[in-house]
Amino acid sequence: MSSIRLMIVDDHEVVRLGLRAAFELEPDLNVVGEASNGAEALAKMSVLAPALVLMDVRMEKMSGIEACREIKSRYPDVSILMITSYTDDEAVFASMLAGASGYLLKNLSRSELLRAIRLVASGQSLLDPALVKQATTRLITLATAGSQTHVPGGELTEREREVLALIARGFTNKLIADALYVTEKTARNHVSHILEKLGLARRSEAAAFAVEHKLVPPREQRKNEEY
Incomplete structure (x- = not known):
């Protein structure tokens, strides 16, 4: 079975190290690299070629949501999981519009994180249907206003x-x-x-x-x- 190529993007080194340690014993997960902000992640995409990016939301230089938008624009087949400490409805909405496949809180368990990564890597989405409906409604409103x-x-x-x-x-x-x-x-x-x-x-x-x-x-x- 081929492994899932992961990139970890977070502005705190201790978080990156902790996430890497959480994946070390999983034979189907391969951490190919790390980045400390969205701009660095974007610059490393072509070299590291990850299949899935685990992305923090709030970072200096380029936020996770802005990086998600850019990565999905250039590498549409790459899956992105946003992970954050903040329960922010606007951030969830912005992540969804940027093309993220899921939005996770950092207080989740190791088993929950592993399950989320494997689900997203298999092509599934972790986005709440209610959020999808809300986003669709807002997009229609914006499109109407724009016209x-x-x-x-x-x-x-x-x-x-x-x-x-x-x-x-x-x-x-x-x-x-x-x-x-x-x-x-x-x-x-x-x-x-x-x-x-x-x-x-x-x-x-x-x-x-x-x-x-x-x-x-x-x-x-x-x-x-x-x-």
Whole structure:
């Protein structure tokens, strides 16, 4: 029987060592490498050629969700299991949209982890059907909004509409990055693109635009002059 090629991605060395130790006695599991963040994992993909990536959610340089999105885009046959200490509904949703096959908490038992890895490696998904339904509903809503929303200078992408709504709620670039599980630089770039497409100069103007076009309820608008 061929072994399952695993890559472990976590920003804590002790976690990586612990996971590797948990797999050492399993003849069907082969840890081919490790990475301390999403960017490093992405850079090692072509060399290590893992079949399954065990990915932490929150990491510096590139988050697990952002890395998951990039890996699935370039290596669609690779399975990705997100593993985290946080019970965050938004992170579960973002992981699912990024293409992850499952979302696990780090407090699970060794036997549960091994079972999850083998299930995902066999092509099964560990995503809750209720979450799939929720994601489908949200995607339909976003697609409908996208087909009806026309803005001066071009159309905003789904991601840019999400960022615009967060700007209207007073989120800084750092908070936007945390909410969407992207880097702060990526969030800053989204803000710049939004302002350029809307022909605006300041975040406060973008927030007013979002309220005017009913992208967020008026009561949620907060003044935010940071740029």
